Amino acid sequence: MPAERASELAARRQPLEAASAVEAEPRLQPRYAEVVLPIPVPRTYTYQIPAELTGRVVPGARVVVPLQRRRVVGLVVGVDAPPPGPAVAAKAIVAAPDAAPALGPALLELGLWISRYYGTPVGLALRALLPGALWSVERPAGPAERAERVLVLATALPSLLERERAFRRAPKRRVAYEALEALGGSAPLRHLVTQLKLSPATLDGLVRQGLARYTDVPRARDPFTGLSSPPPPELTADQRRVVEGILGTPVETPILLQGVTGSGKTLVYLDVLRSVVASGHGAILLVPEIALTPQTVARVRGVFGDQVAVLHSGLSDGERADAWRALHRGERRVAVGPRSAVFAPVQRLAAIVVDEEHETSYKQGTAPRYHARDVALVRAKLEGGGGGGARVILGSATPSLETLHLAATGKIARFELPVRVGAWPLPPVEVIDLRTAPRVADARGVPWTESLDDAVRGALGRGEQVILLLNRRGFATYLQCPSCGDVRDCPQCAIALTVHQTPPALRCHYCGHEEPIPTTCRVCGKATQRMRGLGTQQLEHFTALRFPEARIARMDLDTTSTKWAHHRILERVAQGKVDILLGTQMIAKGLDFPNVTVVGVVDADTGLNLPDFRAAERTFQLVAQVAGRAGRGPKGGRVYVQTRAPEHHAIRAAAAHSVAEFAARELPLRAPPNPSYPPWVGLVRFVAAHEDAIAAQEAAERVAAWLARANAERLGGALTVLGPAPCPIERLKGRWRWHVLVKASEPRALGRVVRAWGARARAVVVVDRDPVSLL
Ligand code: ADP
Ligand code: ZN
Numbered sequence: 001m002p003a004e005r006a007s008e009l010a011a012r013r014q015p016l017e018a019a020s021a022v023e024a025e026p027r028l029q030p031r032y033a034e035v036v037l038p039i040p041v042p043r044t045y046t047y048q049i050p051a052e053l054t055g056r057v058v059p060g061a062r063v064v065v066p067l068q069r070r071r072v073v074g075l076v077v078g079v080d081a082p083p084p085g086p087a088v089a090a091k092a093i094v095a096a097p098d099a100a101p102a103l104g105p106a107l108l109e110l111g112l113w114i115s116r117y118y119g120t121p122v123g124l125a126l127r128a129l130l131p132g133a134l135w136s137v138e139r140p141a142g143p144a145e146r147a148e149r150v151l152v153l154a155t156a157l158p159s160l161l162e163r164e165r166a167f168r169r170a171p172k173r174r175v176a177y178e179a180l181e182a183l184g185g186s187a188p189l190r191h192l193v194t195q196l197k198l199s200p201a202t203l204d205g206l207v208r209q210g211l212a213r214y215t216d217v218p219r220a221r222d223p224f225t226g227l228s229s230p231p232p233p234e235l236t237a238d239q240r241r242v243v244e245g246i247l248g249t250p251v252e253t254p255i256l257l258q259g260v261t262g263s264g265k266t267l268v269y270l271d272v273l274r275s276v277v278a279s280g281h282g283a284i285l286l287v288p289e290i291a292l293t294p295q296t297v298a299r300v301r302g303v304f305g306d307q308v309a310v311l312h313s314g315l316s317d318g319e320r321a322d323a324w325r326a327l328h329r330g331e332r333r334v335a336v337g338p339r340s341a342v343f344a345p346v347q348r349l350a351a352i353v354v355d356e357e358h359e360t361s362y363k364q365g366t367a368p369r370y371h372a373r374d375v376a377l378v379r380a381k382l383e384g385g386g387g388g389g390a391r392v393i394l395g396s397a398t399p400s401l402e403t404l405h406l407a408a409t410g411k412i413a414r415f416e417l418p419v420r421v422g423a424w425p426l427p428p429v430e431v432i433d434l435r436t437a438p439r440v441a442d443a444r445g446v447p448w449t450e451s452l453d454d455a456v457r458g459a460l461g462r463g464e465q466v467i468l469l470l471n472r473r474g475f476a477t478y479l480q481c482p483s484c485g486d487v488r489d490c491p492q493c494a495i496a497l498t499v500h501q502t503p504p505a506l507r508c509h510y511c512g513h514e515e516p517i518p519t520t521c522r523v524c525g526k527a528t529q530r531m532r533g534l535g536t537q538q539l540e541h542f543t544a545l546r547f548p549e550a551r552i553a554r555m556d557l558d559t560t561s562t563k564w565a566h567h568r569i570l571e572r573v574a575q576g577k578v579d580i581l582l583g584t585q586m587i588a589k590g591l592d593f594p595n596v597t598v599v600g601v602v603d604a605d606t607g608l609n610l611p612d613f614r615a616a617e618r619t620f621q622l623v624a625q626v627a628g629r630a631g632r633g634p635k636g637g638r639v640y641v642q643t644r645a646p647e648h649h650a651i652r653a654a655a656a657h658s659v660a661e662f663a664a665r666e667l668p669l670r671a672p673p674n675p676s677y678p679p680w681v682g683l684v685r686f687v688a689a690h691e692d693a694i695a696a697q698e699a700a701e702r703v704a705a706w707l708a709r710a711n712a713e714r715l716g717g718a719l720t721v722l723g724p725a726p727c728p729i730e731r732l733k734g735r736w737r738w739h740v741l742v743k744a745s746e747p748r749a750l751g752r753v754v755r756a757w758g759a760r761a762r763a764v765v766v767v768d769r770d771p772v773s774l775l
Pocket of ligand 1: 234236239259265266421592
C-alpha cells in the first residue's frame with residue numbers, strides 16, 4: 001500500500017457509519033480490513049477478515065495479526081478496504097480478543113485527528129489511546145483481572161431438622177454455613193479463611209455438598225481506594241451563580257472558569273459533574289499531576305466514591321488495564337488523571353474538566369506530542385454519546401494567553417470567581433528589589449534579604465508555616481547587569497541572549513543572531529558579569545543553618561523520585577510536621593494549607609530571562625500561583641517576592657494578583673511591530689537531534705530549505721521560518737540539537753507542512769506543533 005494511504009485515510013470524513021452499514025450483508029467475496037499497527041509507519045495494513053470473525057472485526061476493534069514472522073496487536077480502522085494488489089496475498093486476521101470494540105467511534109476519530117494535526121504516524125497516535133497492556137500480543141486479552149473469590153450460599157436450610165440432617169457428620173461445615181448466613185449469605189473467601197479461621201477444606205465441603213458455590217467478582221486494584229474526604233460543603237452564592245451559568249451555557253460552548261486562588265473552583269467542577277453523573281452520563285477530570293493533587297483526588301472521591309477511576313502514574317500495567325476496563329464497561333463513570341486520562345473510555349461522556357489548564361504538563365513530550373487541553377476540546381465535539389457532544393470546562397487562576405484569547409474573541413464563555421471562599425483576602429505581596437534591599441550579614445551568595453528573613457522568623461515564632469519557592473533550572477545562564485538589571489536580548493526576536501563560552505559569544509536561540517560578550521552594560525555603562533544561580537539544595541542548607549529549630553522539607557525532582565514521595569511530604573506538611581516547605585514549581589500548585597502564612601519567592605527571575613517567548617507568562621503564573629498558597633485561613637498571610645526586575649510586568653501583575661493586567665501588557669509584546677508569537681499566530685517547531693553535531697545541523701538546514709521551498713511554491717508565503725539555530729539546550733542525552741521554528745496566522749498552512757513532514761517520518765527530525773517549550 002502506498003504511503004499516501006495514511007493521509008487518504010485521514011482525509012476520509014465518515015469512515016465509521018459507512019463501514020457499519022454494509023456489515024450485515026452476507027458476502028461471497030473475501031472482505032478486507034484496514035488495520036493500524038502501533039509502529040512509526042505512516043500507513044495502514046490490509047488483512048483478510050476470516051468469516052468467523054466478521055462480527056468482531058469492526059472499526060475500533062483490537063485484532064491480532066501476523067507481521068513478517070511475528071504477531072502484533074493492531075486496531076481496525078475500516079472494514080471496507082479494497083483487496084491488496086494482485087501481486088500480494090493479504091494475510092488473515094488471527095484473532096479479535098474483545099467482545100466490544102476497544103475504541104468507540106469518537107475515540108477512533110480522535111486518534112485520527114491527532115495523527116493529522118500533530119503529524120504523527122497513525123499507529124503512534126492510536127497507540128496512545130489504549131493502555132500499554134492492551135498492545136501486548138503475549139496476552140491479547142490483556143492482563144488477567146484481579147478477581148476476588150466469594151463464597152455464596154446456594155441452598156437455604158430453614159428448618160432445624162434439615163440442618164441437623166445436613167450436618168450430622170460435619171459439625172465444622174455447620175459452623176461455616178452459619179457464619180456465612182450471619183454475613184448475609186456471601187463473603188470473600190479471604191475473609192472467611194484469614195479472619196474467621198475457617199479451613200478451606202471445610203468450605204470446599206460445603207460446595208461439594210451443593211450448599212454453597214464460589215464466584216469470582218472482579219476487583220479493581222486501586223491504591224487510592226482509601227483516600228476520602230468529608231462531604232463537600234454547601235456552595236457559596238458565588239459558586240452557585242457560576243454553576244448555574246455553566247449549566248445554562250450550550251454544551252458546545254467551552255467554558256473558562258477563571259477563579260482566583262482559593263476561590264473554590266474544585267467545588268464548582270464537582271457540582272457540575274454531579275449533575276452530569278446524575279443524568280446517567282460520565283465525565284473526565286484532568287489534573288496536571290496526580291501526585292501533586294491528592295487533595296483534589298480526595299474531594300472527587302468524597303463525592304463520587306466508587307464511581308471514580310483514578311488513573312495515576314503509580315499504577316501497574318494490570319491496574320491501569322483494570323481501570324480502563326471498568327470505565328469501558330461503564331462500571332465507573334468518572335475518570336480522574338493526568339493528560340492521558342483525556343483518552344479514558346468513559347461511556348456516555350458528557351463533560352471534561354481541565355484543572356489548571358495553563359500547566360505545561362498537559363503537553364506530551366514524545367510522539368504523539370499532543371496537548372491534552374486541545375485534545376479535550378476536540379474530543380468533546382466528537383462525542384455523540386448522550387446527544388450533542390460533551391461540555392469542556394477549563395479552570396485556572398492564571399489561564400494561558402491562548403485560552404484568554406479564545407475567551408476574548410468569544411469562542412469560549414468565561415465565568416469568574418473573583419473572591420476567595422470565606423472572603424479571605426488575597427494576600428498582600430511585597431516586592432523586594434534584590435539590587436538594593438539590605439541582605440542579612442552572613443548570606444554570602446544567597447539572595448536573602450532582611451525583609452524575608454524577618455517574615456520567616458516571625459511566622460516560625462508564631463507556629464505558622466512557610467513556603468519558599470526557588471525554581472532554579474541549572475542550564476539557564478544569561479547576562480544581566482547586577483547594577484541596573486538590564487538583560488541583553490536579541491534585536492530580532494525579543495528573547496534573552498544566552499551566554500556561550502566555546503566560543504565566547506551571546507547568541508539568540510531562536511534565529512541564530514550572535515554578538516560578542518560585552519564588557520560593560522549597554523544601559524548604565526557598569527562592568528557586567530555572568531549570573532549563576534542558587535539551587536534548592538543550597539537554599540535548604542542555608543535555611544537549616546539560619547533557622548536551626550525549624551523542620552524543613554525540600555520538594556523538587558531529586559526528593560520526589562520515588563513512588564508516593566510527594567504524597568508523604570505533603571502529608572507531613574498537612575499534619576503540621578513541617579515548618580518550612582521549600583522547593584521548585586512543584587510547591588506552587590494547588591496546595592491548600594490554612595496554616596501557611598508566609599510565602600517567599602527567593603528569586604523570581606530564574607525563569608524570566610529564559611530564551612523562550614513564554615518566559616514572562618511562566619513567571620507570572622508561577623509567582624501568582626505560589627502567592628495564592630498564602631493566607632488561606634483566618635491567620636491571613638503575606639507574600640515576599642525577591643527580584644532584580646521589580647518593574648517587570650510579570651512581577652507587577654503577579655503582585656497585584658491580576659491576570660487582566662498581565663494579559664494587557666503581554667499580548668501586545670507578541671504582536672507586530674514586535675515579532676509575532678502565539679496566541680496571535682500558530683507555532684510549529686522542528687527539532688533535529690543527532691550524535692554528530694554536523695549531522696544535526698545539516699538535518700535542520702534541510703528542513704529549513706524544504707520549508708522555504710514549500711512556502712514559496714505551494715503556500716503563498718504564509719509561513720515565517722526562523723532558523724535553523726542551535727536549541728538553547730544544545731546537547732541532550734548525548735545528541736546535538738538544532739531547531740527550526742515556523743509561524744503562521746493560517747493554521748491550514750501549518751497543518752500542511754506538519755502532515756507532509758509527518759508522512760516522511762524521519763527519525764532525526766521531530767515535529768512539535770504548538771510546542772510549550774522552545775528549549
Ligand atoms: P482553588 O482551586 O480555586 O484554589 P479550592 O477548590 O482548593 O480553591 O478551595 C479552597 C478552599 O476552600 C478549600 O479548602 C475548600 O475546601 C474550601 N471551600 C471551597 N468551597 C467552599 C464552600 N462553599 N464552603 C466552604 N469551604 C469551601
Ligand atoms: Zn533572534
